[in-house]
Amino acid sequence: MWVRNAWYVAAWSHDVSHAALLPRTIINQPLVLYRKADGSVVALEDRCCHRLAPLSKGRLEQDDLRCMYHGMKFAADGRCIEIPGQDLIPPRAAVKSYPVVERGSWIWVWMGDAGLVDATLIPETIATTDAGWHIKTGYLDYAAHYQLINDNLLDLSHLSFVHEKTLGRNMPQWAGQRPQVTRLDRGVRFQRWFENRPHAHYYGREGETYDLWHSYDFLVPGIFIQRPAWYPPGTAKRMNMQPPTEPPLFVRCDDQAVIAETERTSRYFYATGARSTDATVALADEMFRFTETAFHEDKAIIEAQQKVIDLDPDQPMMSLSSDAGPNLFRGIVKQLVDAEARPPQPARVAEPVALAAAQGN
Ligand code: FES
Numbered sequence: 001m002w003v004r005n006a007w008y009v010a011a012w013s014h015d016v017s018h019a020a021l022l023p024r025t026i027i028n029q030p031l032v033l034y035r036k037a038d039g040s041v042v043a044l045e046d047r048c049c050h051r052l053a054p055l056s057k058g059r060l061e062q063d064d065l066r067c068m069y070h071g072m073k074f075a076a077d078g079r080c081i082e083i084p085g086q087d088l089i090p091p092r093a094a095v096k097s098y099p100v101v102e103r104g105s106w107i108w109v110w111m112g113d114a115g116l117v118d119a120t121l122i123p124e125t126i127a128t129t130d131a132g133w134h135i136k137t138g139y140l141d142y143a144a145h146y147q148l149i150n151d152n153l154l155d156l157s158h159l160s161f162v163h164e165k166t167l168g169r170n171m172p173q174w175a176g177q178r179p180q181v182t183r184l185d186r187g188v189r190f191q192r193w194f195e196n197r198p199h200a201h202y203y204g205r206e207g208e209t210y211d212l213w214h215s216y217d218f219l220v221p222g223i224f225i226q227r228p229a230w231y232p233p234g235t236a237k238r239m240n241m242q243p244p245t246e247p248p249l250f251v252r253c254d255d256q257a258v259i260a261e262t263e264r265t266s267r268y269f270y271a272t273g274a275r276s277t278d279a280t281v282a283l284a285d286e287m288f289r290f291t292e293t294a295f296h297e298d299k300a301i302i303e304a305q306q307k308v309i310d311l312d313p314d315q316p317m318m319s320l321s322s323d324a325g326p327n328l329f330r331g332i333v334k335q336l337v338d339a340e341a342r343p344p345q346p347a348r349v350a351e352p353v354a355l356a357a358a359q360g361n
């Protein structure tokens, strides 16, 4: 089950070039990405319309793509423009072309109805080239359904256990204290204060504490936008545990995207960093390394969970109060999927009988 009418992250900007073809699978659809000579990004169906060979095994010829099975050549808009040994090019000789936007160092591809493309649905993320931030990026491939990864990011109570030696160290509050959960138009917002939190070892502030304003949005189809902010101890109380109105001491950035490839494989893109006014490159690098270690801990438990689920997929799950976020988000996804499955409603016309009556016949 997945939403089609949404922007999916296909790749980091730096992964797509004019020199190579990048194959990706998103919601069971094979894609091939490349850059044209002018730098713009192309996303085509990675499935030749002739014998269904992957075009990513083909060859770029300027801005066009030639299938290297029997040689059909496709323009960047997906139209076939050459068939070796054949003059007639049937109109249906084409592959699907996907709308693409490059923004915030990500390549976003619209996987649904081209008539419903809405670029305002792309969330604001921080580019790796932004001089105001030190950001590092990576990704992990999962042998798991994307909803299990979404669930993990929508319920951070797991930090106290899965990450007891990393992100959740000295922080039983992750599990012991519930965030405020708010429904957004196509997502969920989480907000809470943590008071008197000890600094992680790499900040070099042993013995000092801070108040943490922890806030993040999780958006369809699986985009995690987090900006935790550090404040002097006592700030949370002074703000009456409400959102802060003062400038923070330190802000961190976590932009992530959970992308469904197939029913059992997903890719997890992530960027972590800090404002360049707050952290050196070395500190931001250490923060990234520490965080990436934690992401491997998530992968281990989620892939193990998937194996257990697959033994008996009909086994029900049980909800706890910490599942407010996962349950809300699964409901939003279901609503969108159900709406996409409904046939379009025909335009309303007056009933003939009522019309006849109104005319006095
Ligand atoms: S499969 Fe592509 S040209 Fe035959």
Ligand SMILES: [Fe+2]
Pocket: 152, 158, 159, 162, 163, 294, 295, 298
């Ligand atoms: Fe985690």
